[in-house]
Every structure is written in C-alpha cells, then in structure tokens.
Amino acid sequence: MNAEIIAIGSELLLGQITNTNAQYISKQLANVGINVYYHTVVGDNSVRLSEAIDQAQKRSNLIIFTGGLGPTKDDLTKETITASVGRSLVTDQEALDSIEAYFKRRNRVMTDNNRKQALVIEGSSILRNDHGMAPGMVFKDNGVYYLLLPGPPKEMEPMFMTYALPFLLTQLDESAQIVSRVLNFYGIGESQLETELIDLIEAQTNPTIAPLAKDGEVTIRLTVKHENEVEGAKLLDELEKKILTRVGSFFYGYNETSLTKEVALVFGEKKLRIAAAESITGGLFSSELTQNPGVSEFFVGGVTCYSNEVKQSLLNVPKEVIDEFGAVSEECARFLAENVRELLKTDVGISFTGIAGPTEIEGKEIGTVFIGVSKLGEQTRIYPIKLAGTREQIQGRSVKYGLYCLLKQFS
Amino acid sequence: MNAEIIAIGSELLLGQITNTNAQYISKQLANVGINVYYHTVVGDNSVRLSEAIDQAQKRSNLIIFTGGLGPTKDDLTKETITASVGRSLVTDQEALDSIEAYFKRRNRVMTDNNRKQALVIEGSSILRNDHGMAPGMVFKDNGVYYLLLPGPPKEMEPMFMTYALPFLLTQLDESAQIVSRVLNFYGIGESQLETELIDLIEAQTNPTIAPLAKDGEVTIRLTVKHENEVEGAKLLDELEKKILTRVGSFFYGYNETSLTKEVALVFGEKKLRIAAAESITGGLFSSELTQNPGVSEFFVGGVTCYSNEVKQSLLNVPKEVIDEFGAVSEECARFLAENVRELLKTDVGISFTGIAGPTEIEGKEIGTVFIGVSKLGEQTRIYPIKLAGTREQIQGRSVKYGLYCLLKQFS
Numbered sequence: 001m002n003a004e005i006i007a008i009g010s011e012l013l014l015g016q017i018t019n020t021n022a023q024y025i026s027k028q029l030a031n032v033g034i035n036v037y038y039h040t041v042v043g044d045n046s047v048r049l050s051e052a053i054d055q056a057q058k059r060s061n062l063i064i065f066t067g068g069l070g071p072t073k074d075d076l077t078k079e080t081i082t083a084s085v086g087r088s089l090v091t092d093q094e095a096l097d098s099i100e101a102y103f104k105r106r107n108r109v110m111t112d113n114n115r116k117q118a119l120v121i122e123g124s125s126i127l128r129n130d131h132g133m134a135p136g137m138v139f140k141d142n143g144v145y146y147l148l149l150p151g152p153p154k155e156m157e158p159m160f161m162t163y164a165l166p167f168l169l170t171q172l173d174e175s176a177q178i179v180s181r182v183l184n185f186y187g188i189g190e191s192q193l194e195t196e197l198i199d200l201i202e203a204q205t206n207p208t209i210a211p212l213a214k215d216g217e218v219t220i221r222l223t224v225k226h227e228n229e230v231e232g233a234k235l236l237d238e239l240e241k242k243i244l245t246r247v248g249s250f251f252y253g254y255n256e257t258s259l260t261k262e263v264a265l266v267f268g269e270k271k272l273r274i275a276a277a278e279s280i281t282g283g284l285f286s287s288e289l290t291q292n293p294g295v296s297e298f299f300v301g302g303v304t305c306y307s308n309e310v311k312q313s314l315l316n317v318p319k320e321v322i323d324e325f326g327a328v329s330e331e332c333a334r335f336l337a338e339n340v341r342e343l344l345k346t347d348v349g350i351s352f353t354g355i356a357g358p359t360e361i362e363g364k365e366i367g368t369v370f371i372g373v374s375k376l377g378e379q380t381r382i383y384p385i386k387l388a389g390t391r392e393q394i395q396g397r398s399v400k401y402g403l404y405c406l407l408k409q410f411s
Numbered sequence: 412m413n414a415e416i417i418a419i420g421s422e423l424l425l426g427q428i429t430n431t432n433a434q435y436i437s438k439q440l441a442n443v444g445i446n447v448y449y450h451t452v453v454g455d456n457s458v459r460l461s462e463a464i465d466q467a468q469k470r471s472n473l474i475i476f477t478g479g480l481g482p483t484k485d486d487l488t489k490e491t492i493t494a495s496v497g498r499s500l501v502t503d504q505e506a507l508d509s510i511e512a513y514f515k516r517r518n519r520v521m522t523d524n525n526r527k528q529a530l531v532i533e534g535s536s537i538l539r540n541d542h543g544m545a546p547g548m549v550f551k552d553n554g555v556y557y558l559l560l561p562g563p564p565k566e567m568e569p570m571f572m573t574y575a576l577p578f579l580l581t582q583l584d585e586s587a588q589i590v591s592r593v594l595n596f597y598g599i600g601e602s603q604l605e606t607e608l609i610d611l612i613e614a615q616t617n618p619t620i621a622p623l624a625k626d627g628e629v630t631i632r633l634t635v636k637h638e639n640e641v642e643g644a645k646l647l648d649e650l651e652k653k654i655l656t657r658v659g660s661f662f663y664g665y666n667e668t669s670l671t672k673e674v675a676l677v678f679g680e681k682k683l684r685i686a687a688a689e690s691i692t693g694g695l696f697s698s699e700l701t702q703n704p705g706v707s708e709f710f711v712g713g714v715t716c717y718s719n720e721v722k723q724s725l726l727n728v729p730k731e732v733i734d735e736f737g738a739v740s741e742e743c744a745r746f747l748a749e750n751v752r753e754l755l756k757t758d759v760g761i762s763f764t765g766i767a768g769p770t771e772i773e774g775k776e777i778g779t780v781f782i783g784v785s786k787l788g789e790q791t792r793i794y795p796i797k798l799a800g801t802r803e804q805i806q807g808r809s810v811k812y813g814l815y816c817l818l819k820q821f822s
Contacts, residue, residue, distance in 0.1 A: 013447045015438025016623060018431050022452070027426025036424045037459060041433070041450035048448065055466075191482040195522045201484070211483070212422050213563075221425075276715070282701025283694030286715040290693025291803055293769050301717040304687070304697040310712040310755055344721055358704050367516075388516055390542060392702055393565065 067151030478562030
C-alpha cells in the first residue's frame with residue numbers, strides 16, 4: 001500500500017501551527033510497513049484541494065486527509081472529495097445523536113452549522129470521534145482508499161489508533177512482517193559514520209540502513225521485511241554486528257532511548273549517587289536529568305556555580321587556582337567535581353566549566369570546555385573538549401558529552 | 412509573490428521528525444505579506460523531487476526547498492534542481508574554505524564527501540551558513556525564484572532570517588510598507604484573551620490582530636499596511652493602547668522577547684543579584700536564565716536541592732519543617748528562598764518546590780507548586796500555584812511563573 005497525507009487548513013500555510021498530524025500518521029504507518037511517499041498541505045480552498053486529490057489518485061492507493069471536517073464554512077474536505085469521486089453526502093444518525101449529546105452535556109445550545117458535521121460520504125465506514133464532534137470515515141473507490149480524519153491532534157490521534165489503523169491492517173496483505181531497530185550513537189558525525197559504513201550502505205537492499213543526524217547525535221535505523229519475524233530479527237542481528245564492529249565505540253543504546261535515560265539506568269542499577277557542579281551549563285545537566293521521573297534515587301542535586309565567587313565560597317576552589325589557571329581550566333574542573341561530591345556526600349561528582357560565548361573569557365576560545373568526573377577513592381578524570389556552535393548549542397553539547405563520559409566510565 | 416515550500420527528507424515521511432521548517436518559513440512569509448499556497452514533503456528520491464519541482468514551477472514564482480544539502484549520498488536537492496533548470500554545479504571556494512575551517516576547529520579529519528557541500532548552483536547568490544557547513548543559495552530562472560536552505564532548523568532559521576528574507580524583501584514591490592508589532596502576555600489563556608478583545612478582533616481590517624498561543628503564553632501580532640511607515644506605526648499605537656487598557660496587567664514585553672530576557676533587563680538595570688534554590692525544577696530555572704549571555708552580572712548561581720538531604724544539609728531547612736509540613740510546602744519554600752539568598756550572599760533568592768509527577772508525594776496532588784521570593788530586608792513572598800500537564804510541562808510552567816513573579820515584584 002502506497003500512502004500520501006493531505007492536510008487541509010490555512011492555519012498551516014500561515015505557519016500558525018505545525019503539521020504534527022503528518023508526522024504522527026507517518027510514524028504509525030512506518031511501523032506497519034505502509035510506505036508514505038508524500039505529505040501535502042493546502043489551504044481551505046476547494047480548487048487547490050481538488051487538484052491535490054486528482055494528483056494523489058494517480059500515484060497512491062491510500063489517501064489520508066486531515067482537517068476540514070468541522071462545522072464552519074471554510075471546512076470543505078468532505079464536499080470536495082465527494083465532488084471528485086461522484087458520491088453524495090448523507091446524514092449519519094449516530095453521529096448526529098452524538099453531536100446533540102455533546103452539546104447537552106455542556107449545557108450549550110447547538111447551532112445549526114453543527115449538523116454539517118454529521119454529514120458523511122455515502123458508502124463509507126464511519127470512525128467514531130471519542131474526543132470531539134466530527135466523525136472520521138473511510139471508503140474505497142476505484143482501487144483507492146480515502147481516509148478522512150479530523151484536524152485537531154487530540155481528536156485525530158486516538159481515532160487513528162483506535163479505529164483507522166486496525167481497519168487498514170485488515171486490508172493489508174499480511175504475508176510480510178516489518179522488523180526495525182534503531183541504534184543510537186554519540187561522538188561521531190553523520191558523514192564520518194557514513195564513511196565507515198559506506199560499503200554496507202551501498203549494498204543495502206533488505207535490511208535497509210538509514211542514518212539520521214539529530215542534536216549532535218546520530219541514529220541508524222535498520223529495517224527488514226520478512227515473512228517470519230524471528231528470521232527477520234536474525235538478519236538485523238547480523239547487520240548490527242557488522243556495524244558495531246566498526247563504530248561500536250560510539251554506540252550507546254537501542255530504539256527510543258537517550259543519553260540521560262541510559263545514565264539513569266546505569267546509576268540506578270549500580271546505586272551510585274551523583275551530584276553536579278555546573279558553571280558553563282548553568283543547571284542544564286541537572287535539568288535534563290530531572291526531566292525523567294525517578295532520578296531522585298541517584299541524583300541528589302548540585303550547585304550552579306555561575307560566578308567565580310560561588311566557585312570559591314561554596315565549592316572551595318582555591319583563589320590561587322582561579323588566579324593562576326582561570327575558572328575555565330582542568331584544575332578548576334577537578335576541584336569542582338571533587339568538592340561537589342564531598343559537599344553533597346555522593347559517590348560521584350561531575351563538573352562543567354567552559355566558555356559558551358558570545359565573548360571570550362580569560363583569553364580562551366569560545367567552545368573551550370572542561371568536564372571533570374570524580375569518584376570516591378579513584379583518580380579524578382578530566383575531559384577537555386572543543387565545541388562549536390551557538391551559545392545554546394555549546395551548553396547542550398557539553399551536557400551530552402558529560403553524559404557520554406559518565407556512560408563510558410561507569411557502564 | 413506566490414510561494415510554496417518543498418521539504419526533502421525520508422525522515423519526514425517516516426515520521427521521525429516534524430516539518431517545523433515549513434511552519435517557520437510560512438510564518439515569516441505571512442508577516443511580510445507573501446502568500447504560501449502549498450507545503451510538500453518528498454523523500455530523498457530524485458524522481459519524486461523532480462516531479463514536485465515541475466509542478467511547483469507551474470503554479471508558484473517562489474519555490475523554497477529545505478533539506479538535502481548535506482554531504483551524504485542521499486542528499487540530492489542541488490543535483491535534482493540543476494537537472495530541472497539546466498544549470499550546473501560549481502565549487503564555491505568560500506564555502507569550501509569555511510567547511511575546511513570547521514573541521515580544523517574541531518581537530519577532526521574532513522572526509523571527502525564533505526566537499527559536496529561546497530558545490531553550488533551556477534549563477535546563484537550564496538547564503539552563508541553561520542551554524543553549520545552546507546551553504547544556502549538563491550537564483551531566479553524563467554521568472555521563478557529558487558531558494559535552497561539546509562534542513563536542520565538550527566542552521567535554516569538563522570540563515571533564513573539573516574540572509575534569505577532580506578534578499579526576498581528587496582525583490583518585492585516596495586510601495587506598501589508592512590509594520591508589525593508583537594505584544595507578549597503571560598498568565599492569561601488564549602480564549603480568555605480573545606473574549607476580552609472580541610469586538611476589536613471582529614472589527615479588524617487594517618491593522619490586523621492575530622493572537623497565538625505558545626508554551627503557556629499568548630502573543631498578539633498587530634500588522635498594518637501603510638504607504639507611510641510612521642503613519643502605520645501610529646495606527647498600531649492606537650490599537651495597542653485599546654488592547655492594553657483591557658489586558659495590560661498580563662502584558663510583559665514587545666516583539667522577540669521572553670520572560671527570561673525581561674527578567675535579565677530588570678535585574679541588570681537595578682543591579683539586583685539573585686540566586687536560586689531548585690527542587691521541582693531541577694536546575695531548569697538557572698539553565699533558562701543562563702541561555703542568555705551576560706546574566707553573570709546579576710545571576711551568581713544556585714543550589715539544585717533535588718533530595719531532602721540537600722535541602723537540610725546545604726540550605727538549612729529545619730528537619731522539623733520537612734517532617735511537619737513536607738518538602739512541598741509554603742514553609743519549605745520560604746526557608747529555601749531565604750537561605751539560598753544568604754548562602755550565596757545575593758539581594759534576592761527564589762525557590763521552587765513542588766510535585767511534577769508522575770506520582771504524588773507527601774499526599775499532595777501532582778502540579779502543586781510553591782515558589783518563594785525572598786528579598787533582603789523585606790518579607791518573603793510565597794506564591795502557591797496549581798499546574799496541569801505532563802512532568803516536563805509542570806517543570807517548564809513553574810519556571811515561567813517564577814519569572815513572571817520576579818517581573819511583577821521588581822519591575
């Protein structure tokens with residue numbers, strides 16, 4: 001089944017909202033092996049929508065529409081599709097009852113234009129809207145499936161998962177299973193990774209290899225089609241082994257994970273308690289860790305030592321160290337990591353000091369960063385790095401690098 | 412000028428990322444009166460991209476491409492466009508130098524495929540990439556403008572604002588001036604704000620009034636078209652005055668500002684030094700403040716007191732307070748705000764304690780938050796709030812509310 005998604009709404013073309021519906025639906029379809037080849041957005045305009053439908057009919061056998069099912073004059077998706085396929089609109093009594101009940105529950109008067117939402121395309125299967133008024137619908141015409149979904153994500157997403165996707169799966173040929181796996185890497189650029197794997201990438205057919213760069217990380221998605229799920233997974237195992245032999249030192253986890261989640265796993269399992277001293281990152285390391293629930297088991301807190309004063313008074317960095325080497329130095333990073341660990345009585349202390357810009361400090365270049373990791377009873381390690389990017393990127397990448405150091409050192 | 416946006420990237424069709432680029436560009440174009448009639452997404456496939464170009468040439472005179480300018484084999488935007496317009500690719504020496512310098516700065520070896528990023532379409536104006544390697548470009552062919560931008564939003568957005576939009580504006584008919592102004596509000600919902608202004612919104616023609624909700628804030632964009640810029644600005648002044656008479660108590664700043672930027676202005680001007688004690692927000696308040704450069708003038712740092720242990724040992728919250736009232740209490744917020752101010756010797760201390768979820772703590776509901784603001788010589792104020800949303804939203808909204816309290820109390 002080859003699909004495309006047409007989103008209807010002038011608010012999308014004005015940039016007032018993002019087309020998250022197309023992403024959501026695409027992701028779900030990718031999981032079940034339905035290819036999506038196009039996303040299109042048109043405004044609330046029947047001429048342009050009609051042209052988009054004409055075109056889609058020629059190249060896809062599943063056309064998914066989102067938006068334009070509401071009560072107002074500019075909602076014209078159903079009207080335009082019926083004109084295109086030569087069907088008519090009929091009132092669906094169940095939908096009308098449900099709309100009337102919706103207003104009753106809220107003690108509001110139902111205005112007449114709301115009846116429009118109960119009109120459905122003749123011969124279609126109705127998809128109930130459990131979170132709003134406009135029902136969805138699906139029908140097949142001339143070998144093409146037409147799936148109409150409401151625009152608001154809060155209505156569309158549950159309708160898609162509960163009613164639309166199960167319907168589509170019953171229509172699919174079920175002989176081939178799709179198995180996919182994502183490998184997450186840190187510390188290697190997309191182009192270098194591709195260079196290391198170029199022969200595998202060029203030879204790919206089934207499984208396929210898709211690298212993707214995001215926020216200083218790279219992921220590789222491996223996907224295989226196979227009649228037997230177990231056999232498909234074996235093919236992925238083999239390919240993964242080849243890949244990790246070459247770039248395994250940069251690999252940190254599978255599928256929907258993140259550096260913070262992996263750190264949480266390792267520190268949680270090993271019952272290692274950690275505290276942070278943050279200068280350049282200004283609290284970002286702590287903040288990213290605490291976005292995940294349950295981190296209080298191993299993360300007790302930290303000190304944001306943005307000024308040198310706080311580095312000296314609270315974290316006992318000797319004045320001579322700052323005078324001689326500067327606050328952005330290996331020496332300062334060492335004191336910060338060791339002393340925050342002692343101050344907060346944890347097993348591990350991590351520190352971040354550096355220059356995020358926009359101006360140089362202490363005659364050191366923007367992007368100069370020192371990360372210190374201190375463990376009770378072990379020698380403190382200092383990781384000096386050079387980062388590029390905007391102020392925010394340098395802060396964000398410092399945090400990621402720190403997480404990566406923790407993983408490499410403790411897992 | 413009629414525009415359309417073509418985004419290229421299989422990761423979009425797989426639903427791995429959202430097409431935020433189309434939204435961003437559409438919004439900027441709407442502001443200057445350029446109509447966008449279509450968004451299209453195609454994968455890394457030259458046949459389908461080529462068809463999309465053919466179609467766009469027939470209906471638009473500005474085609475904006477995002478993505479596919481990178482170093483890898485599946486980046487084929489430039490190659491496909493040159494084939495379509497019959498031009499060739501040439502190496503841009505400046506871009507090549509800049510790519511080489513990029514690798515040098517990072518002490519990394521430049522792999523050969525990176526040279527591909529310095530290839531540009533013959534006869535185009537080059538748009539510098541200040542945040543990545545692949546340059547953008549723009550050229551006119553047969554009455555149609557082709558604008559090529561990189562895919563990563565962190566590269567695309569600054570390139571669009573700094574280089575592409577000014578270029579487009581010089582090509583536009585300049586007889587009518589567009590003057591626009593954004594008013595930023597916090598603490599009022601979009602629907603309530605619309606209700607307060609409904610008569611003004613319904614009567615709008617020129618200037619126009621466009622409310623937009625984002626991240627718990629609401630903005631109103633006022634836009635006027637006028638032959639004379641000064642006269643246009645006067646019309647905006649009059650409308651703004653009417654709006655602020657009604658909802659001025661929620662207004663906090665103009666145009667591209669943010670609560671953190673406004674707080675930085677106030678505390679910088681008044682030379683008030685501040686420190687933070689963060690429990691529920693886990694460092695997010697400090698991290699958001701320090702995303703802006705120059706905050707070290709007034710922000711010295713803080714303590715992330717994620718565990719009760721740290722609240723007691725480092726911030727001297729009496730054990731009895733935690734035992735009797737809990738860590739999530741007015742009393743605890745007061746001690747945290749006052750003691751972090753004393754510990755770090757600042758004029759102001761702010762504290763955040765609460766429950767972000769997913770589980771209740773101390774028998775208190777998720778979303779219960781206490782913010783304390785302590786000023787030397789003044790009575791400490793406690794702001795108790797109830798927030799809804801996910802864990803991350805509750806943390807984010809706590810920070811925003813804290814910033815808002817600081818603004819209301821000190822500006």
